[in-house]
Amino acid sequence: MSETRHVAIAPTRAQPLPAGARITPHRHDDHQIVYAGRGVLTIDTDAGSWVAPTNRAIWIPAGTVHAHRAHGRSELHLVGLPARDNPLALDRPAVLGVGPLLRELILAYTRDPQDASPERERLRAVLLDQLSVSPRRPFHLPHPTDARLVALCAILRADPADGRTLAALGREVGASDRTLTRLFASDLGMSFPQWRTQLRLHHALLLLADDVPVTAVARRCGWASASAFIDVFRRAFGHTPGTHLR
Structure with missing residues (x-):
């Protein structure tokens, strides 16, 4: 910046x-x-x-x-x-x-x-x-510095619902899942699943602020169901998305 x-x-x-x-x-x-x-x-x-x-x-x-x-x-x-x-x-x-x-x-x-x-x-x-x-x-949500992680994180920021595995994403950015796992830990201080969950929750908060319905937020952020999204959201913030909207 x-x-x-x-x-x-x-x-x-x-x-x-x-x-x-x-x-x-x-x-x-x-x-x-x-x-x-x-x-x-x-x-x-x-x-x-x-x-x-x-x-x-x-x-x-x-x-x-x-x-x-x-x-x-x-x-x-x-x-x-x-x-x-x-x-x-x-x-x-x-x-x-x-x-x-x-x-x-x-x-x-x-x-x-x-x-x-x-x-x-x-x-x-x-x-x-x-x-x-x-x-x-x-x-x-930490920003990566390694070029391969920058490319991978940009893909997921553009579409948080992208559910591809780390190996599949690695083929697109030219790195093995083993290398990327190591980079997530050393560069971002968290695992790939942790970072992706943080990204999805981050995006969900922004959608909820724009009055997007909970079921649509869950779908657009990559959760398999609204109930799965509600469970993760409650554990992260201490209340449900519906309470957050109110």
Whole structure:
């Protein structure tokens, strides 16, 4: 990702984003929390893509070049934190679980960023405290660097429902399934089935944000049935796709 803007102070604010809206690549000298109060946001960096539905937030460390995109009508909430404030001790982007209390804290803290009252300082202290115990959620789609993996992953990004085996895909990109298995582990830090499931869940969230019916999402993302999709989705996000749509 090419760096195009340097915005030294990470803003704290709330703003609506229409479907498809983009915030171009930029970086801050501060840390930032990105949260979707409504809709779904994707955050892209050189290292990979992260998805933020309404029960997830994205931690963006200071100095990380990143871009946002809204899927469905979204409500963006940004919390900027000075580089000295890192309650999670994270030096790379991460997906954080957002429970009811943390959600309300983020919404309240971004509602009036100009407020300098003692009450707001106390709110900030509780927000930092909740962030420090927020569970990490492994929902990250890393970008490959090996040319063979780049080609293979591009095929599946173009059609997440492509159900070919690793051996069959390997014949198309000129690598054996054994070589590709090793590359998935070393280059992406996960197995081929894990990466493909992450890709399909990533794509499913974007389709759901556009109000695509659950049965159509399951088909377009490569699940054999709606019930199989619902089961995987529930295990990944803690609720069903129907609940997510509502």
